[in-house]
Amino acid sequence: xxxxxxxxxxxxxxxxxxxxxxxxxxxxxxxxxxxxxxxxxxxxxxxxxxxxxxxxxxxxxxxxxxxxxxxxxxxxxxxxxxxxxxxxxxxxxxxxxxxxxxxxxxxxxxxxxxxxxxxxxxxxxxxxxxxxxxxxxxxxxxxxxxxxxxxxxxxxxxxxxxxxxxxxxxxxxxxxxxxxxxxxxxxxxxxxxxxxxxxxxxxxxxxxxxxxxxxxxxxxxxxxxxxxxxxxxxxxxxxxxxxxxxxxxxxxxxxxxxxxxxxxxxxxxxxxxxxxxxxxxxxxxxxxxxxxxxxxxxxxxxxxxxxxxxxxxxxxxxxxxxxxxxxxxxxxxxxxxxxxxxxxxxxxxxxxxxxxxxxxxxxxxxxxxxxxxxxxxxxxxxxxxxxxxx
Numbered sequence: 554x555x556x557x558x559x560x561x562x563x564x565x566x567x568x569x570x571x572x573x574x575x576x577x578x579x580x581x582x583x584x585x586x587x588x589x590x591x592x593x594x595x596x597x598x599x600x601x602x603x604x605x606x607x608x609x610x611x612x613x614x615x616x617x618x619x620x621x622x623x624x625x626x627x628x629x630x631x632x633x634x635x636x637x638x639x640x641x642x643x644x645x646x647x648x649x650x651x652x653x654x655x656x657x658x659x660x661x662x663x664x665x666x667x668x669x670x671x672x673x674x675x676x677x678x679x680x681x682x683x684x685x686x687x688x689x690x691x692x693x694x695x696x697x698x699x700x701x702x703x704x705x706x707x708x709x710x711x712x713x714x715x716x717x718x719x720x721x722x723x724x725x726x727x728x729x730x731x732x733x734x735x736x737x738x739x740x741x742x743x744x745x746x747x748x749x750x751x752x753x754x755x756x757x758x759x760x761x762x763x764x765x766x767x768x769x770x771x772x773x774x775x776x777x778x779x780x781x782x783x784x785x786x787x788x789x790x791x792x793x794x795x796x797x798x799x800x801x802x803x804x805x806x807x808x809x810x811x812x813x814x815x816x817x818x819x820x821x822x823x824x825x826x827x828x829x830x831x832x833x834x835x836x837x838x839x840x841x842x843x844x845x846x847x848x849x850x851x852x853x854x855x856x857x858x859x860x861x862x863x864x865x866x867x868x869x870x871x872x873x874x875x876x877x878x879x880x881x882x883x884x885x886x887x888x889x890x891x892x893x894x895x896x897x898x899x900x901x902x903x904x905x906x907x908x909x910x911x912x913x914x915x916x917x918x919x920x921x922x923x924x925x926x927x928x929x930x931x932x933x934x935x936x937x938x939x940x941x942x943x
Contacts, residue, residue: 588659
């Protein structure tokens with residue numbers, strides 16, 4: 554008896570340190586509990602293969618502040634959307650991206666939703682929004698259905714729709730069609746153009762292209778250029794991957810970009826040509842195109858450098874090309890050292906013959922991953938493969 558009672562304070566302390574306390578009740582019991590306690594249900598809608606889901610589980614949910622806020626205000630639950638009751642919940646609430654953060658009332662009605670991983674501070678803000686009947690997604694849906702179409706409301710509604718991964722393209726088109734050209738330069742509307750306009754033939758994108766200097770003066774050249782280049786690149790990829798006649802569609806899309814006179818047309822086309830070679834499985838041509846592209850248009854984006862270096866590791870065999878990839882990888886690590894890009898560096902060291910150095914670096918990768926709360930099994934397998942090369 555003494556041992557049992559003595560253990561109670563320790564158990565309470567463990568619950569506090571655990572961050573969010575998740576219920577293991579079934580869906581019917583969760584709704585009953587939500588009704589009884591007059592709290593919404595928070596659902597972490599995840600899958601076992603989702604990296605960002607694992608990141609939140611390791612970094613966000615255990616946070617003490619997150620636990621204090623969510624345990625006080627919500628009934629918390631986790632469902633694998635590909636198993637058990639999660640399959641039906643995914644259908645009911647239209648979950649198509651992971652993680653999706655769902656907030657449901659005791660009647661099973663949607664209160665709020667947001668998709669994508671969040672750190673502790675941002676996650677608490679999502680929870681606060683869910684509790685605000687003027688800002689949560691469920692309230693905005695009601696206002697839209699009741700006919701509110703004011704520009705101020707529509708900007709809020711469409712932004713929330715995007716954040717919820719619940720976008721309706723017809724709603725977006727209808728809203729933009731209601732605006733005069735000059736209104737497209739409003740801060741809120743340009744934000745919507747950035748996140749929602751993908752069609753290079755749309756009136757909104759054509760207006761942006763024709764008035765690039767004015768947009769750049771107001772919103773900054775980098776921001777405007779990033780949107781234009783991203784949309785033009787997307788047009789090339791749509792032609793390449795979604796057309797019944799990809800060669801013809803791709804050639805036509807390139808011709809249109811050239812004809813636009815856009816100053817970065819060659820950069821955009823060069824990057825797309827790399828994808829053409831990749832799609833064809835011609836990795837020698839891919840390597841040549843990539844090296845030429847990054848010589849002409851160098852980047853300091855550590856994620857981009859890591860991605861291209863890893864592709865070379867997986868697909869390219871030419872030693873000279875691999876040495877260039879090794880330099881990109883080294884540059885990526887120098888900008889932002891993380892387990893993933895340091896792992897790429899180790900892999901390229903091994904592939905170019907420097908196995909001893911690769912082993913040394915991969916051991917550092919494992920330590921970094923442990924510090925970040927990441928799964929180290931893949932890195933440990935990589936280390937073992939290096940050791941077997943000796």
